[in-house]
Amino acid sequence: MSDDVLRAPLVLEYPFTRTTGPVIGGFLTGLREAMMLGAKRSDGTVMCPPLEYDPLTAEPITELIEIGQAGEVTTWSWAGDPRPQQPFEQPFAWAMVKLDGADTPMLHGVLVDDADAMSTGMRVQIQWREERTGHIADIAGFVPETGDAG
Amino acid sequence: MGYNQDPSVPPAALSGAVSIPDALADLEPVRSVTTPLRMEYTATPGASLSKYLRAMKEKRIIGDVCPDTGMVFVPPRGVSPVSGKRTTETVDVADEGYIESFNITRIPIKGRDDLHPPYVSAWVVPDGSNTGSIALVAGDDLDLDDVRIGMRVKAVWKPDDELEESAANILHWEPTGEPDAEVPDMMRIGRPTDGGAQ
Structure with a gap:
């Protein structure tokens, strides 16, 4: 009998399917159509990505x-x-990006070759x-802004 | 509205009264999204479970003996769950036993294409053990309506040349046709110290 330590791969996987509701679902519908949507809050500011409720007032989002x-x-x-x-195989930057027309930033990846290409405030x-x-x-x-639509 | 809104009135976000740009209004909306979570580990079983897994490769099922009560726990964990003491003796239990409880699953589980509903999951207590564990009960001519508490079953092992250090060496348990076991009253942990029903 061997005294070697036994090892085995152990994979835990949860294949969740979530229902989205009309706010998150609306945002995702926009993504599918290559359109960015933000949620209008009661004070007139815009959240992207949207939440179902205004975090400041708890009012439901309706627009x-x-x-x-x-x-x-x-x-x-x-x-x-x-x-x-992680979502990318090549080195990348996690970044908070405040889109034009939004008042809150969203998390995503910026695809550039190295960190020297990154700076706070870049477009x-x-x-x-x-x-x-x-x-x-x-x-x-x-990607860094070129002026051409993505 | 806000924090004090009547909980019986659905908020706009749930009632669907959310306006979206006209360009999207007539399109099929996204209603669900899959968000799988997956974690990959390398597991090391530790001393007691390693002994258990190595015994499995020899088609043996082993358990730990509680030094105070003599109860046998399968799989061995190195510590008795009833006395809290370290165990020093390991014994073989049988690869036959009885069904203490069972469930028939008729709905497929996503990601488990190896299971074909309807199938029987059972709590099987091997002879000589004071504990059971979850197992599949199957058999070529198994009648689901015939599965019952107390039914005698024996392990069906993988072919010898496919045995590994794995509890998956037992493919399933199949009925033996013997008279039913008398199932003792359940306790929270363990069964009578005479080694269970026979």
């Missing part, structure tokens, strides 16, 4: 409006050695996937 597809990096962190389950734009399903990954990532 989604189209916002821009480019914006400003408000903060970022370089992922130089992406782990297997970036959405790069859409060709095949979109109504999922946050319909946005392939953000």
